Amino acid sequence: MSGRKELLLMSQDIDKNNILHLAGNLAPKSQLNRIPSAAIQMQHELQWYKEVEKLVPPDYKEEKNSKGETPRMVFMEEHKGLVKEGQKWMKDSATSFSLAAALIATIVFAAAITVPGDYSDDGRPTFHKRASFKIFAVSDSISLFSSVAAIIIFFSVLTARYSEHDFLYSVPTKFMWGLVMLFLSLTALMVAFCSTVYLVFGDRKGYWILYLVYASASVPLFLFFSWQYPLLRDFLFSTYGPEISRMIRRCLLGISERLRAWYKKSKKIILKLVSCFAARCYCCWCCRYRTDTPPQSSKQNIV
Structure with a gap:
């Protein structure tokens, strides 16, 4: 992790809110209105909180701000209305x-x-x-x-x-x-x-x-x-969007690795076949050239 990201994760505002406290706040209405239903809005808010929670140290989850609230308490308080709307x-x-x-x-x-x-x-x-x-x-x-x-x-x-x-x-x-x-x-x-x-x-x-x-x-x-x-x-x-994308990425990586291995094997086989075909063509050409060219002894006898 870069120094700027570490500094951002460790920083606090005036009310001693860390980044997990801020992630627990409710998103603006203009951003929530882009999502079709209240249940999916609540799901997106929870997913965002979980993603930020993975980045911070474990002791940040229990830190309290100036009001004595942990990040989870802030999240629950901010999303009470959205939970009721999603439930309804x-x-x-x-x-x-x-x-x-x-x-x-x-x-x-x-x-x-x-x-x-x-x-x-x-x-x-x-x-x-x-x-x-x-x-x-x-x-x-x-x-x-x-x-x-x-x-x-x-x-x-x-x-x-x-x-x-x-x-x-x-x-x-x-x-x-x-x-x-x-x-x-x-x-x-x-x-x-x-x-x-x-x-x-x-x-x-x-x-x-x-x-x-x-x-x-x-x-x-x-x-x-x-x-x-x-x-x-x-x-x-x-x-299941992230899981589906990860599964697709793994499948594509597996297919690309198999294609790469198949290409290497087929490349060797194709080179062997090409070399055998070229050698056979050369042998056939040499044999045909010898049969078409009359021997020198016969020419001397005719003279």
Whole structure:
């Protein structure tokens, strides 16, 4: 570490605040407004505090300023309002998504009980041998299980403690998995609905009805993905962005090292092949030159 950085880390202001005290202050509103939600804002504030905490010596964490406050006390006091805003935003969003997941679970459970078609004499559905019916059964089951999983995940978001450190990994990870499960259940619901329509109209040459239904089924998926994907992307890159970048960097370094080793091996092999090919060409050229040139003894005999 350079001398300027050490001097900056060791310096204090008039109120005896070290650099960790200053990192615990709330960021300006102009900077916070660039981040989409209060939960991600709190996560960014906590990440910034953790990064500064890694740079300072351990005894700086317990130093007190002129008011008798440690850096953690300053951070908690400055971010009380932001914690409440993030908690309210997460709970409102989790409540809305859990209601949507409960509605999907109700629909697919009713569809599983009342399967399409009639029943045969042995109690089996009449369409149980058709591939579209199997697709309906599998997609309906996936939709039911994923929607119930989404409800459980969003309930865990609602019942979280919502301390400062919960905004770092715990609550955002649960929220992301809940969104993924909800999107999976909605997709499986649309697949089950389309397979049911195919069972009804597939053999009646009503292909225009099938195309219309398939196009209509893609509309809610497109709307949900286009409106909720930015939120999922922001949570993903805000929570696991540094880890993802490090993984990508390691993969690229590993690939470059393997390519470099392969290039060295292939270079030796190519040089050997080129040298063998050149030697063979030279031998062939010498043999051909000798066969084309008449011997001197024959010329003397002719004369």
